Amino acid sequence: MGAANLLLPLQDALSKQVLAVLPIPQLLLVRSLAGFVLALALGRQPLLERAMRTRLKGAMILRSLVMLAGWLTFCEAIRHLPLAQATTIYFASPILVTLAAGPILKERVTPSQWAAVAIGFTGVWLASDLASFEVSDAVLMAFLSTGCWAAALLMLRAVSQQEGSLIQVLFANGTFVVATAPLVLFQPIGADGRQIAFAAAVGLVGGVGQLALYAAARRLPASVLATLEYSAILTAFALGYVMFGERPSLAVSLGAALVLVSGIAAVAIGTSRPVEDVTVVAVPEPGVEAAHRPPTAIPLPKQKESLMPLSSHDLVVNVIAKTRFPFPGQAHWPSDYVTLTNVPERRRSIDVDGAAYYPDIVILDGTGRIREIGEVEMSLDADKLPYLQAASLVADDDTSAKVRHFFLYVPAGMEAAAQQLLDDNGISYAGVRGFTMAADGRVGIVPFATPGDAYDHQVTDPQTA
Numbered sequence: 001m002g003a004a005n006l007l008l009p010l011q012d013a014l015s016k017q018v019l020a021v022l023p024i025p026q027l028l029l030v031r032s033l034a035g036f037v038l039a040l041a042l043g044r045q046p047l048l049e050r051a052m053r054t055r056l057k058g059a060m061i062l063r064s065l066v067m068l069a070g071w072l073t074f075c076e077a078i079r080h081l082p083l084a085q086a087t088t089i090y091f092a093s094p095i096l097v098t099l100a101a102g103p104i105l106k107e108r109v110t111p112s113q114w115a116a117v118a119i120g121f122t123g124v125w126l127a128s129d130l131a132s133f134e135v136s137d138a139v140l141m142a143f144l145s146t147g148c149w150a151a152a153l154l155m156l157r158a159v160s161q162q163e164g165s166l167i168q169v170l171f172a173n174g175t176f177v178v179a180t181a182p183l184v185l186f187q188p189i190g191a192d193g194r195q196i197a198f199a200a201a202v203g204l205v206g207g208v209g210q211l212a213l214y215a216a217a218r219r220l221p222a223s224v225l226a227t228l229e230y231s232a233i234l235t236a237f238a239l240g241y242v243m244f245g246e247r248p249s250l251a252v253s254l255g256a257a258l259v260l261v262s263g264i265a266a267v268a269i270g271t272s273r274p275v276e277d278v279t280v281v282a283v284p285e286p287g288v289e290a291a292h293r294p295p296t297a298i299p300l301p302k303q304k305e306s307l308m309p310l311s312s313h314d315l316v317v318n319v320i321a322k323t324r325f326p327f328p329g330q331a332h333w334p335s336d337y338v339t340l341t342n343v344p345e346r347r348r349s350i351d352v353d354g355a356a357y358y359p360d361i362v363i364l365d366g367t368g369r370i371r372e373i374g375e376v377e378m379s380l381d382a383d384k385l386p387y388l389q390a391a392s393l394v395a396d397d398d399t400s401a402k403v404r405h406f407f408l409y410v411p412a413g414m415e416a417a418a419q420q421l422l423d424d425n426g427i428s429y430a431g432v433r434g435f436t437m438a439a440d441g442r443v444g445i446v447p448f449a450t451p452g453d454a455y456d457h458q459v460t461d462p463q464t465a
Contacts, residue, residue, distance in 0.1 A: 007209030009087065009235040013243050014202045016078045021195050024075045025183035028068070030196055032176035034203030035210075039170040042211075050167055060168060063155040064175035070148030071176070073141045080138035082246040087236035088256045089142040092120065096150035116265040123258025126251045166402075169210060233260060314343040316435055317360045317376050319443040320409060323460050325363055325374065330455075336366030352390045359391045363405075371396045372405035376435070380410065380417055385425055392427045399452040404428035407456075412436045415448035431456055438462055 018027050040047065054060075078086045233256050240246035248256070321341045326333035340347045342358035349356035350370070361374035373391045377384065392406040399405060406427075410418045412434040419432045430452025436444040444462030 001213070004209050004213040005232045005235050007205050007212060009083075009232050009239055011202055011206035011209060012074075012078060012087070012236070013083055013239040014198075014205065015075060016083060017243070018195070018199050018202060019075060019079050022199055024072060024079075025180045027075065027199055027202075028071055028176055029180040029184055030199040031203035031206065032173040032180065034200045035169060035207045036173035036177055038204060038207040039166055039173060043166050043170065047166055047170060051170060054167065057171075059155065060171040061175055063152050063168075064172040065179065066148050066155065067152045067172055068176055068179055070145045070152060072145075073148065074145035077138050077142035077145060080136070081142060082248060082252070083240035083244065084233075084237040084246060084248045084256065085252050086138075086142050087233055088123070088252065088259055089139070090146055090149065091233060091259050092143075092146045092150075096147065112265075116262045119265065120259050120262030123255040123260075123262060126255030126258065169207070312437060313376055313378055315441060316409065316437070316443050317341055317343050317374075319460070320374060320376065320435075320445065321361050324445065324458075325361060325372070327458055334365065337371065338364045340364065350390055350394045352387055357387055357390060359387075361407075369396075370394050371398070372407070372430075374407040374409065376409045377418070378411065380414060380421055385421075385427075388422070389425065389427050392429060395430075397428070399430055401451055401453075403430050403451050405430050405452065407431045407433065409433045409435050409445070412446065419449050436462060 325339045340362045346358045348362045349358050359373045360376045363372035365371050373395045392404045395405040397404050406429045415434045422429050432449040434446045442462040445460035447457045450457040
């Protein structure tokens with residue numbers, strides 16, 4: 001993440017230099033060609049095959065065009081604005097996303113999050129000279145780019161749940177190339193070979209920065225990732241001073257500080273909601289007296305050992321299927337997806353060594369293809385490995401980190417052991433979760449590890465399940 005926060009602002013700073021000799025469309029064309037070639041070199045034939053068969057071509061092209069508008073206006077802004085000021089205004093885009101989260105994504109925004117948004121807008125207000133009512137055309141361009149980036153981020157939330165990062169890089173750069181190439185025909189390149197090579201290097205710097213960001217996303221929780229991303233403002237201040245001798249005004253510096261506080265506070269608020277710590281207890285099976293109930297031992301940590309009946313497994317499975325596939329209000333869940341459970345009725349099997357095996361939760365698309373699988377295990381042992389491996393392999397890998405859409409749920413306290421079991425045996429997974437059950441049967445789900453998509457790292461509160 002440190003590399004990403006250095007390389008991505010460095011790309012902007014180098015672009016500011018290149019714009020002295022190259023018009024904006026030509027810079028974007030050369031940069032995008034470099035990024036497109038980099039994506040092809042990494043993904044090769046499988047990436048091209050995926051690009052040909054994806055059903056989201058239109059959505060990714062539309063998002064790329066919105067991003068292109070953001071780049072065009074941002075490049076115009078940094079030609080005339082100090083890098084620190086332009087970057088601070090840019091970081092208003094996450095604030096705009098928060099504002100749009102309710103009406104567009106149907107996400108609940110708390111009063112504390114609104115307070116963080118107000119702090120962020122105050123910072124942008126100071127940094128953009130709105131306080132002095134001296135708004136230049138360059139500042140308006142920076143605000144326009146901010147709106148484009150916010151719209152692109154909202155679109156990304158929908159696309160990233162179904163397509164990986166590399167294919168989005170390919171489509172974005174490919175769209176940029178197609179869109180800017182005709183503009184170059186009417187504006188001959190006046191730069192020499194060395195300057196064009198430098199512009200291509202700028203594209204590679206940005207491409208490597210994106211790869212560093214994606215690598216960090218695979219290893220860091222989303223809350224940590226988002227908090228660290230705001231430190232790019234500090235990098236922009238440093239690069240502006242070192243490369244251009246820019247000394248931000250007091251208003252810009254104070255505005256940037258408020259935007260930093262706003263971003264960190266918003267992340268902290270979004271991830272600090274307490275989850276009830278419920279001890280797993282025995283729940284009577286309907287119609288069966290407790291004395292005749294067949295218990296199954298769960299190896300929870302010491303001081304939390306308990307017994308859970310087999311029927312509790314089915315209850316947990318059905319709560320997970322109802323509340324997490326999809327999540328309430330999840331706008332980007334594909335409309336043709338169907339969620340099946342194999343308890344108590346068996347509906348869809350997979351093959352394990354020539355025999356039929358029925359995973360707990362199976363997600364199918366409109367063609368009947370299995371896309372995601374969820375397994376609820378009451379205990380862990382080596383005998384389950386072939387079934388966990390098979391369930392993982394049959395799920396798709398359409399996640400941002402290219403891991404399998406396989407989720408493993410275990411009793412609270414066993415999450416670390418479950419993750420180690422998967423990692424030690426090379427089983428790809430999108431999430432490991434712990435579950436709890438209250439005495440009245442309410443089930444809670446607490447995410448433990450989410451190497452797949454950050455959106456999936458959500459708590460199911462036992463009060464509402």
